[in-house]
Amino acid sequence: MKASFKVPSVIACSILLVVGCSRKKDKFISRNFHAVTAEFNALYNGYNALEQGRASLNESYTDNYWEVLPIERLEVFDDVILPGQSKNETFATAEEKAVKAIQKHSMNIDGKEKNPQMDEAYLLLGKARYFDQRFVPALEAFNYILYKYPASDKINQARIWREKTNIRLDNDELAIKNLKRLLTQEELEGQDLADATSMLAQAYLNTKAADSAITQLEVASNATKSNDERGRYRFIQGQLYNELGYKDSANMAFDKVIELNRKTPRIYMISAHLEKIKNFDYETGDNMAVLELLTDLEENRENRPFLDKIYFQKGQYYQNTNVEALAVEYYNKSLRTNSRDRLLRAKNYEILGDIYFDNSIYREAGNYYDSTLTNLEMNSKPYRLIKRKRDNLEDVIYYEGIAKTNDSILRLVRLPEAERVAYFKSFVEDLKTKAEAEQEKAEALERNKGLATVNAGGRQTTPFQGVGAPAEASFYFYNPTTVAYGKNEFVKIWGNRPLEDNWRWSSKLAIGNPGGAAATDIVATATEEQLYDPQFYISRIPSEPKEIDSISKDRNYAYYQLGLIYKEKFKEYELAKDKFQELLQSNPEERLILPSKYNLYKIYELLGETSEVTIAKNEIINNYPDTRYALILSNPDMVSDEDENSPESLYQALYVQYENQEYAEVISKSEEYINRFEGDAIVPKFELLKATASGRLYGFDAYSKAINFISVTYANKPEGKEAQYIETNVLPVIAKKEFVKDIDSIRQQFKVVYTFKDAKREQLEGFKTELDTVLSHIKYYKLQSSVDVYDPNTKFVVVHGLTNKQVANTFEQLFAKEDKKKIKEPHFVISSANYQIIQIHKNLNDFLNVDTN
Structure with a gap:
């Protein structure tokens, strides 16, 4: 009896509760029911999704410490978001929960909202849209709070978030105006004050008012409850002081970051240390103290994720203290950390390239500049600067390669037979050693290839074969033995080629010894029997005078070009002098002797070697009196670049x-x-x-x-x-020789061509003048003529402007009766497309024998 009574009672209470909690009735139960349900259901889940999305944004965001950091860690993308789309599903979920809270729990009765949680719902809605980078809808949500809930306890947060959104929409001046009014009218405290002043600082940064931004960051740093934010704000303060040139103030700001130690993300502390070191004065400061600090940072196990930055800064230290070898070592260490910071990698490569460039090791410098370019954004200003520097090296690398290769070949040509045999015996021994090492490595890989391991459950598995590859994968790139074999075969066939366009061209061959790339080709073509036979290589040394002479000429021309490049492009006058002097000692062709001597004269002038200048000048004037160079040296005032003989x-x-x-x-x-x-x-x-x-x-x-x-x-x-x-x-x-079929279309042009064989100039000009007179009498058509060369013996007089083949074929009918008697030479009709073909391929006879109708 009791059980049968309980069920109707529960049903009745439920009905009363539902009826009593209507969103249309301003009752105590209704207000509290919808407020509690909204807060602890939709809004709770919505804020959880929002925080999850913010965490994922922070994890994916990478700060660029080479520039002033933004106040907020949020990367804005230029992608257009269509209605109903979202960049991040968690923010879409947060927005969905906010909308659900508004739709199901809003109590708008007589124009007033009775549910005290609705301002929170709209705030969540705006934040979700903001982080999803839908800033205009976000602005609408924040403005709605300011319009509908002026007495809300979230009103100041709504104002701050509105200005954050305005800043994202590039309305910086409006944001500054509104935030300054908010700070004046309201007594903000705690996190609200920190958020307002930090956003005001960002607006000042965007408008290039760094000093005003520093002031606001000071307030934000003192007011914020988050040590993460405090460390970031202090670090940005230091960066701004550095931009303004106040190094002492910057160091004080960085010290405050360092004092936070583990309370703030470690990246801020490490970066603060490194920024202080950048501000160090190497002339007056304690260099050993800086080195000790860098060493401590390097040896601290907690700093392992930041070794790329520490190694780079240590390289900078050694470079500033003129210990170049250690600087190179630490820049390379920084690169070997496989840093995710592309700009850091680019700077490492660029500095190493500059070091090799300054030491005149241009091939290595070019390789480092190539690596720099791969880490820079295409067509950015730094990219263009490095690209220009790299392009200037192209010629010197090319000609240095030729000079080195041909020099090595010529050295082998000049070696006595006994020394040749000894040289190539040593070369063959090196080949054997390398081959044995490669074979041992391949055998070790083969032994390990099928090695089975036993997992915890006792089941056999094959070793992991590649990233993302299943154990049974057979793709050949997952097999290290196959990859190693392929690399060796490539080197044997092609040599060491750089990764670039047109890598198969002969000019791209790597340089090595003996004979540079030539030796690589010889090794690649050798049989197993020939590979380790010194006589095989000796037999391939050029012996024909004509071939040796050609190699010598190429080498000499390379020397000449290198001399010009070092002199004109790089202003390396000593290097240029060496190249020209080596050239003159190498029995060069006559055509290179005088230009080389003149360039040496100019180099002696630039180097201030007065006696050498006089000797070179007199030699050119006395030995080559009829040349332009002698004229320039004898009468420099009479010669200019605009000289008619220049x-x-x-x-x-x-x-x-x-x-x-x-x-x-x-x-x-x-x-x-x-x-x-x-x-x-x-x-x-x-x-x-x-x-x-x-x-x-x-x-x-x-x-x-x-x-x-x-x-x-x-x-x-x-x-x-x-x-x-x-x-x-x-x-x-x-290259196409086939004639085009004529189509009587308004788009196709036709020409009437008169042919003249071995005609004199006066004959051609007379005919053209008479033809122009006749053409001027023709009505309805604007026709012109020209004289075109066909081959050494044949010229055409061509009539242009005909757009109809039938008219072109009956061209003479356009003439007046008296004009027909003046133009009697034979002619042929041809379309513009076919006329281009006969001019390119000189196949007029073929055209005259082909029907193009």
């Missing part, structure tokens, strides 16, 4: 001839100037002009051959790179 003036004059279609003359004079100015920087320009003229006069094959020559011979010059581009992108497009 290379630049001659090039300009020759280019005018090219534009006038005097292609044969351009080719002939280009060859003359190339020989005359051999070694001058303008020679590749003449080569490119000659190649273009050859293409216009002789067609595609001549042009292709000339462009290939330039791309190989001047690979590191702008003209060589342009030729490489033409070879890769232009030649394949214009």
